[in-house]
Amino acid sequence: MSGTTTEASVILRARGIRKSFKVGERRLEILHGIDLDLERGELLGLMGASGAGKTTLLNVLGLLDRPTEGEVFLTGHAAWTLSHTERSHLRNTKIGFVFQFYHLLPELSAIENAILPAMIALSGRAFRRERKHYTEKASEMLDAFGLGDRMGHKPGQLSGGEQQRVAIARALLLDPPILIADEPTGNLDRATGERMLELLLGLQAERQLSMLLVTHDERLASHCERVVYMEDGQIQADSRVPVPH
Numbered sequence: 030m031s032g033t034t035t036e037a038s039v040i041l042r043a044r045g046i047r048k049s050f051k052v053g054e055r056r057l058e059i060l061h062g063i064d065l066d067l068e069r070g071e072l073l074g075l076m077g078a079s080g081a082g083k084t085t086l087l088n089v090l091g092l093l094d095r096p097t098e099g100e101v102f103l104t105g106h107a108a109w110t111l112s113h114t115e116r117s118h119l120r121n122t123k124i125g126f127v128f129q130f131y132h133l134l135p136e137l138s139a140i141e142n143a144i145l146p147a148m149i150a151l152s153g154r155a156f157r158r159e160r161k162h163y164t165e166k167a168s169e170m171l172d173a174f175g176l177g178d179r180m181g182h183k184p185g186q187l188s189g190g191e192q193q194r195v196a197i198a199r200a201l202l203l204d205p206p207i208l209i210a211d212e213p214t215g216n217l218d219r220a221t222g223e224r225m226l227e228l229l230l231g232l233q234a235e236r237q238l239s240m241l242l243v244t245h246d247e248r249l250a251s252h253c254e255r256v257v258y259m260e261d262g263q264i265q266a267d268s269r270v271p272v273p274h
């Protein structure tokens with residue numbers, strides 16, 4: 030990365046993000062006005078204590094949850110001003126999301142979970158036409174991730190690491206330029222976490238992904254080109270220091 034930020038080099042931009050939740054009679058402000066840029070091809074780490082607001086922020090950036098104030102610009106589109114349908118399309122094609130607890134659908138097999146984004150993005154007829162293509166694409170990925178003989182397994186019949194690899198295949202099915210991962214190794218043992226890290230870093234380099242990675246893991250963070258720190262719903266002012274590899 031050149032280190033200079035230009036309009037064209039920013040793929041995901043957040044400005045003035047505030048998020049509050051109503052809890053009973055009270056309104057609890059969790060994010061207090063966050064500005065953040067993710068550059069094209071960048072691997073950006075996001076760290077901070079439990080409860081700092083990392084997941085809340087990712088949900089807003091990943092267009093899963095509407096901010097109370099502020100805007101997310103995704104490939105130049107002001108995402109939260111779009112209609113629900115337009116925003117869903119933008120999210121589906123531009124952002125892959127990997128969660129700590131995988132979030133696979135329990136009644137679907139590994140391969141069915143992996144092709145889900147195509148099923149959602151396309152109309153019924155278009156999906157039927159394209160099903161073979163996406164099934165082949167998903168099975169190639171699952172195969173490459175070492176799950177060639179697990180495609181028909183349901184999530185309950187897979188280990189945590191295997192479920193996370195299915196979730197990564199699902200996230201990348203439509204070749205999104207952005208991958209957002211919320212503690213992808215947080216629920217895995219050390220050795221499995223290391224392999225997941227290798228897989229993610231390999232994919233990021235191979236596909237030139239713009240990747241936003243939340244982690245509590247210093248080893249994982251040390252692979253990031255840049256790490257920002259969150260505290261009490263704010264990005265710390267001095268957190269743009271690149272971490273040496």
Ligand SMILES: Nc1ncnc2c1ncn2[C@@H]1O[C@H](COP(=O)(O)OP(=O)(O)OP(=O)(O)O)[C@@H](O)[C@H]1O
Pocket residue numbers: 050051052057059077078079080081082083084085086
């Ligand atoms: N839907 C909600 N309603 C009310 N409060 C919420 C809601 N979601 C999150 N919070 C609160 O917002 C704060 C930030 O939560 P968040 O999950 O974003 O933290 P985090 O930084 O991801 O923590 P962790 O590292 O433990 O995952 C917490 O105090 C949490 O209780």
Ligand SMILES: [Mg+2]
Pocket residue numbers: 083084085211
């Ligand atoms: Mg979290």
